[in-house]
Amino acid sequence: MLSTRFTKHSLVTEVHKTILPFLSDQSISIDATMGNGHDTLFLAQHSHKVYAFDIQENALQATRKRLENNHCLDKVNLIHAGHETLLEHIPATLKADAIVFNLGYLPHADTAIITLKKTTITALNAAISLLSDKGIISIITYPGHPGGQQELQAIIEWYQGLHYHGYAISIIHSMHEKLGSPIVFTLQNLSNYPSI
Ligand code: SAH
Secondary structure, eight states, X not given: OEEEEEESSOHHHHHHHHHGGGOOTTOEEEESOOTTSHHHHHHHHHSSEEEEEESOHHHHHHHHHHHHHTTOGGGEEEEESOGGGHHHHSOTTOOEEEEEEEOSBXXXXXXXXXXXXXXXXXXXXXXXXXXXXXXXXXEXXXXXXXXXXXXXXXXXXXXHHHHXXXXXXXXXXXXXXXXXXXXXXXXXXXXXXXXX
């Protein structure tokens, strides 16, 4: 099942609106790319426990500060490691209701440190194995920077394989999209596809 829609909101806001119905105060959630911590904070405010990953120490510092300022730090496990090691840090018995990827580079930092298609696909496969029956994975991809187009292409190929194996896939575009603008993908188990 494949659907496409357009949004007038920022894609980060659209992702938050989309995943909110999947979260409860019992939920485990995962931020696979904490960056400056906007998604980590959102997940912490709507989940029981969040596991958040980044390879850059300055991302952990920015996220820790944001969580402290919002009194949410105790809900979050900040993990200084690549998301390709997801399964080494999260017990396989644990199931997540929301797993969020916001790819590319850390804003206002070294733009050469980017997510890479190989590790992103490894992490996405790990994410699927950790997804709860009624969970959702969301991915914001940025084809506009060097390497971003190849990463987007790898994600599309990954999705095409899954599409035939019982997953519902949505692609969300900005109404203001230009060449190279970010695009969102979401993925759910088809057997539990609610109307959103
Ligand atoms: N969600 C963030 C933006 C993410 S930017 C926000 O709301 O601000 C992308 C982040 O991915 C960067 O911080 C970068 O350090 C991180 N990153 C790059 N490769 C990674 C990897 N293999 N595992 C986890 N994070 C990675």
